[in-house]
Each structure stands twice: as C-alpha cells, then as structure tokens.
Amino acid sequence: MSAELTSQDQQMALEMLRVRYWQHIVNEDLKKKKFTVPIHCAIGHEALAVAVSRMMEPEDQLVLTHRNMAYNLARAGGLAQIYAEYQLSPSGPGKGRLGSMNLVCDSKGVAYSSSVLGNNIAVACGMALAKQVKSRPGLVIVFSGDGAMEEGSFYEGLVFSRTQRLGLLILVENNNMSMSSTISERRCGINMDKLCGSVGIPFHTFRGNDLFEYAPTLKQIRRSILEQQTPVCVEAHLGSINQHAGPTPGWPTDPKNISLERGLIVEQSDRDPLFVLKQRLGEPSFENLSSQVLSEPWGG
Numbered sequence: 001m002s003a004e005l006t007s008q009d010q011q012m013a014l015e016m017l018r019v020r021y022w023q024h025i026v027n028e029d030l031k032k033k034k035f036t037v038p039i040h041c042a043i044g045h046e047a048l049a050v051a052v053s054r055m056m057e058p059e060d061q062l063v064l065t066h067r068n069m070a071y072n073l074a075r076a077g078g079l080a081q082i083y084a085e086y087q088l089s090p091s092g093p094g095k096g097r098l099g100s101m102n103l104v105c106d107s108k109g110v111a112y113s114s115s116v117l118g119n120n121i122a123v124a125c126g127m128a129l130a131k132q133v134k135s136r137p138g139l140v141i142v143f144s145g146d147g148a149m150e151e152g153s154f155y156e157g158l159v160f161s162r163t164q165r166l167g168l169l170i171l172v173e174n175n176n177m178s179m180s181s182t183i184s185e186r187r188c189g190i191n192m193d194k195l196c197g198s199v200g201i202p203f204h205t206f207r208g209n210d211l212f213e214y215a216p217t218l219k220q221i222r223r224s225i226l227e228q229q230t231p232v233c234v235e236a237h238l239g240s241i242n243q244h245a246g247p248t249p250g251w252p253t254d255p256k257n258i259s260l261e262r263g264l265i266v267e268q269s270d271r272d273p274l275f276v277l278k279q280r281l282g283e284p285s286f287e288n289l290s291s292q293v294l295s296e297p298w299g300g
C-alpha cells in the first residue's frame with residue numbers, strides 16, 4: 001500500500017503511532033512510580049481510538065470507561081495536558097481533580113468517563129435523549145468492555161435506546177478480559193448479533209485492528225445512525241497488551257513486558273494495531289513514520 005499512501009492516510013497513521021508513543025511514555029513513567037492515581041493503559045486499542053476520533057464531528061459526544069487513555073489521547077492530539085491531569089496538576093483538563101479513570105475533556109468532545117462499570121450507558125442514553133428532545137445535532141458514542149456489558153444497565157440501554165430511537169453508537173471493546181478473568185472463566189458466551197437483533201439494533205463486528213478499515217466503516221455507521229434514527233452496536237475484538245492497570249511489567253516475573261527501548265510495536269501479531277499498520281505500509285514507510293513520531297517532543 002505504501003506507494004498509494006495519500007497525505008490523509010499518512011496523517012491517520014501518524015495519529016495512531018503518536019497515541020502508541022504517548023502510551024509508552026506513560027507506561028515507562030508508571031514503572032518509575034511517577035503517578036499516585038490508578039492508570040489503565042490501552043495499548044492495543046489505538047486503531048479503534050483513532051478511527052472513532054476521526055469519525056467524530058464537533059457536535060458528537062464521547063462517553064468513556066476507566067480504560068479511556070487511547071481515546072483521550074486521540075481526541076487531545078497531545079500528551080502534555082493528559083499527563084498533567086495524571087499528575088493531578090491544576091493545569092490538566094480536569095483541573096487535577098479527575099485523574100485517569102474519570103478523565104473528560106469537554107472541549108474535545110469527551111463528555112463523560114466513569115470508573116463504575118455500566119454506569120456510563122445510562123448517562124449516554126440520557127445525553128442522547130437530551131439531544132433528541134432539544135433537536136441538537138450529532139450523536140453520542142458510548143463504550144463498554146466485555147466485563148461491563150455484564151451489568152444490567154447494558155441490556156437496559158439497548159432496550160431504551162432502541163425504543164427512543166436514540167442517536168447512539170454503542171462500542172463494546174472485547175479484550176476477553178475483566179480484571180484477570182477471561183469470558184469463559186466467568187460466564188457463558190453472549191451472541192451479540194442475536195442480542196442486538198432481538199431488539200432491532202443493527203450490529204457490526206470489528207476484527208483485525210486495521211485502522212484503514214475501521215475509519216471508513218465507522219464514518220458509514222455514523223451516517224446510518226443519523227439517517228435511520230437508530231442506535232447501532234459495534235463489538236470490536238481486540239487485545240489490551242498491557243496489564244489491567246499500572247505499569248507493564250507489573251511485577252518482576254510478569255510475562256507481559258513492554259519497553260519503549262524495543263520500539264513502538266509491542267507484539268508481532270494482529271493484536272497489535274501497529275504491527276497491522278506495518279504490514280499495510282511496508283517496513284520502510286512504517287519505520288520512516290515511526291522515527292518521525294519518536295523524535296517529536298511531547299512537552300514533558
């Protein structure tokens with residue numbers, strides 16, 4: 001693909017590389033115990049984060065979970081502000097009072113984040129209903145994990161949003177992990193296609209971490225939500241390559257080991273969206289863009 005790389009594709013690739021680079025910086029500083037608040041990296045979520053951020057129009061609102069880092073970074077377009085908030089500095093977007101798990105940035109469309117699983121679904125439904133009642137444009141995008149969707153409010157949100165025909169995009173990040181348990185360790189499987197279909201909500205599956213596939217598809221989905229006045233649900237299968245929270249490695253014998261010294265790519269598999277990008281662009285283009293990002297000052 002490298003030969004046909006348009007300047008827009010290049011910008012998009014750079015955005016994703018930056019979100020990874022900034023997460024590496026946070027992870028390195030987590031290792032050095034530079035923060036006092038719990039911080040959940042989202043290394044492996046970058047393709048979805050950049051695609052969602054690029055899909056958004058100024059009137060759209062993002063409603064996030066505890067694992068909001070990649071989304072806040074993609075929306076912010078820089079690390080310095082977010083880093084300041086992680087250090088609880090008054091110069092952060094939450095004036096140092098929100099920390100990581102509840103971080104919002106209204107000016108960038110990040111309206112709400114919650115550390116309470118499932119709570120954000122009800123809040124997003126209320127926000128989407130307010131848009132509808134007040135005839136305000138745009139849609140609300142709400143995130144859930146494969147763990148958080150076990151909360152009753154997830155099902156209630158599906159029924160309520162479809163009943164009211166809300167402008168809502170429900171994105172489930174299925175990393176097959178809730179704290180330290182996989183899905184099969186804690187519950188039966190849930191057929192999302194059938195669950196959504198049973199209440200008339202269109203459903204899509206995302207696999208493979210390909211930014212160049214996710215970005216245009218999400219733009220089409222956004223249009224369909226607004227034109228057909230129906231919520232849509234997307235389940236993205238991805239991996240959180242880092243530990244649940246805190247630094248990776250989190251302890252001396254941790255099998256997960258992330259180090260910026262080894263470069264931006266963490267895993268040589270399609271669980272890593274940067275590995276997927278490298279396959280897409282070819283090694284020379286990928287290395288060229290990576291070096292550019294690694295040489296950029298981030299404000300720390």
Ligand SMILES: Cc1ncc(C[n+]2csc(CCOP(=O)(O)OP(=O)(O)O)c2C)c(N)n1
Pocket residue numbers: 066067115116117118144145146147148149173175177178179240244
């Ligand atoms: C109502 C509630 N119950 C339990 C927790 C503790 N808790 C925090 S994160 C987490 C796992 C969430 O898994 P998932 O939704 O899949 O998100 P992931 O961390 O995998 O991104 C749990 C159980 C919580 N924050 N809120």
Ligand SMILES: [Mg+2]
Pocket residue numbers: 145146147173174175176177178
């Ligand atoms: Mg999960």
